[in-house]
Amino acid sequence: MMKRNEAVQLLKEHVTTDRVLRHSYAVEGAMRAYAKHFGEDVEEWGLIGLLHDIDFEKYPEEHPMKSPAILKEAGFDDDFITTILSHGSTTGLARDTKAKQCLHAVDEMASFIVAIALMRPTHFDGLKGKSVKKKMKDKAFAKAVNREELTQSREAMGIEFNEHVDIIVAGLLAEEALIQESDYSLLNM
Numbered sequence: 001m002m003k004r005n006e007a008v009q010l011l012k013e014h015v016t017t018d019r020v021l022r023h024s025y026a027v028e029g030a031m032r033a034y035a036k037h038f039g040e041d042v043e044e045w046g047l048i049g050l051l052h053d054i055d056f057e058k059y060p061e062e063h064p065m066k067s068p069a070i071l072k073e074a075g076f077d078d079d080f081i082t083t084i085l086s087h088g089s090t091t092g093l094a095r096d097t098k099a100k101q102c103l104h105a106v107d108e109m110a111s112f113i114v115a116i117a118l119m120r121p122t123h124f125d126g127l128k129g130k131s132v133k134k135k136m137k138d139k140a141f142a143k144a145v146n147r148e149e150l151t152q153s154r155e156a157m158g159i160e161f162n163e164h165v166d167i168i169v170a171g172l173l174a175e176e177a178l179i180q181e182s183d184y185s186l187l188n189m
Contacts, residue, residue, distance in 0.1 A: 002074065008050070014070060027103070032171055034106065038098055051076075052067075052084050063088065064087065065091070105164070109154070109164070112150065113132060124169055124172055129165040
């Protein structure tokens with residue numbers, strides 16, 4: 001399997017905007033935290049999160065359908081690629097594994113939580129489900145985020161809301177520490 005530093009280089013060959021890079025790092029952190037929670041391969045799940053939007057910037061209208069060619073050329077196997085494809089709403093692929101369900105459940109939620117953290121003086125520190133629930137009810141906040149999909153994707157995993165938020169926040173905090181090494185931050189706007 002590809003090492004994380006190699007995957008970051010691959011990502012940066014296809015993604016140049018801070019917005020998509022930050023999102024990719026956030027989803028990586030959430031996926032790593034969930035892998036740990038479920039006793040799965042933390043490195044593999046992290047790479048799934050990191051690379052899930054590798055084709056988004058160059059091919060937004062066709063996303064995620066261009067990712068298989070990029071990932072196959074980089075040496076990723078069919079299971080890895082299918083997991084990434086499954087997060088797309090138009091692929092019709094079943095989310096029949098924990099990794100697929102998790103990627104779908106954390107994709108938008110990780111960025112939603114980062115947006116909340118940006119508004120707080122303590123950022124992620126002390127951020128709990130109650131604050132996230134309040135923001136989910138505020139339709140003016142992050143208007144483009146489909147709250148129903150956030151709820152349904154979490155419920156499909158069988159995870160309670162507060163636990164879901166706690167796992168993602170823990171992953172985002174760990175990701176902050178991981179990417180500080182490269183002078184990059186999820187909260188550096």
